Amino acid sequence: MSNSHLFLTAGFPKAPLNNGVGRYIGQLQRVVIKFCKSHGSSKGVREFIESNLIDFSRANPGVAVYVKPRRHRGPSITAEFCNGETGYIDVKCMSRDEVYKWLNHFTTQSGKKVMRYRKLWHTESPSIQGVWSPHTFRDPALNLAKFPLENHAGPIIHQPSATELLIEMFKKQQLERSGESDGETKE
């Protein structure tokens, strides 16, 4: 996290209105494209309006498109989302494709304000087997026990198992044998 992120609101990703659980509802509701009819900086926008705007409108019938020519002012795109938020982009000197790209970018947005995601996923039930409690895996025999218990006072002393005992005996035997054979070679 950098300093520029300090004042961002933090949270988890959430679709507006649980969008997509039932049906998907596009969140972009209208777009206003402003441009100049003669200025060079609006060339890309003018080309876009001539050749791509009808296609965009057909592909996104849920978006109301307004085109607003204004003399000698820079071109811009204002997007309005269902939640009332707006997005703005200055498309000065952009090519036709770039304008198309930014317009399509707005169709993929929800309009929510930029947020620092604490995680990229969220769940209301993080544990499947249940949250741990002091009762989890507790020996039921302890219910009838009378305290203090002899075994439960002091540290747990590890008693060697039968296998460990056998291994120890075997090692001891090996040591004794090697000692005997050493003695034989010396003589």
Place this chain on the structure above:
Amino acid sequence: MIVVRRLFQTFPTTGVVQGSRHFHRWLAPTLKTLNNRRKKMGPQEPSPRNTFAEWNYDAELYAFGQRLQEDFDKDALKQALLDQSFIQEQEHQQQEVGIEPGLEIQDNSKMSLEGDRLIQLYVEQYLSSTLPKLPKKYIRNIKAHLVNDEMLAYISKDLGMRDLIQRANYPVEEAVLARSFKSVIQALALSSGEDRACALVRDLVVSQLVGRDLTPFCTPDDPLEELKNHLKANGQEAPEPRLISVIGKNTILASYDVGMYSSKVMIGRGFGESADMAQSMACCDALWRAWDVGTKRKPLPFKLELLPLAKFAASTASP
């Protein structure tokens, strides 16, 4: 140096070099004056979107229908978004001018009543089909959570209906938003049939239950009595509480673990800071398990197709 001074004297900086590249010395004073005037006027009311130059109501209504992937009848949708206050305001304005008040248009108050009936009925049908074991009383609780002005206003606001509703006051009140949402549902029922309207209610209203814990809606006042009645009705033995374990007894962090048994089978388990509390929690747990509303229930099916609403209405009315 003298030459430079003379140059300045002969070509004074103000006014002469207009249009050329220069420091805009007029800019800051202009902005300051504008700002002072704005301060003097005081805070302004937010202007509604339909007062902007770029506003085409017919195009907006069409786009709204397309966004919801529905084909609305234009007149029905227009009426659904026309609030009573708008007509009153218009008539008042006519009176002031001196025209006999009388408008041909109708508001959405009647439509919203019919839409409300449809939403209530469908939500009840959906809940009683997906949670068949849950008693009617608790289904009504969940329904009340889904179908109320607050929830419907929240949905209609997030659908972008704030700008589309024709009304007198701005910002729009909660009740107006909710009424318009109900009317839109009724408008859809009129334009493309009740089934489509029900599907929209399922996708917008019922889907608000996704990932939601249902147990707060299904908590009885007297859990032990409710459990006894439930077991009796199903022909099972009476419940028997047993203490599974106690931890931290006589401390403020005491924790009791109680299991509810019926014919030696554990049917519920609960924790609490006292034995009574743990027992009532265990009763609740047993009931939630029996009703399929606990934390381990299957998720609700949000793509479910149900029987026509008329059949359900007839079946609930007959008994």
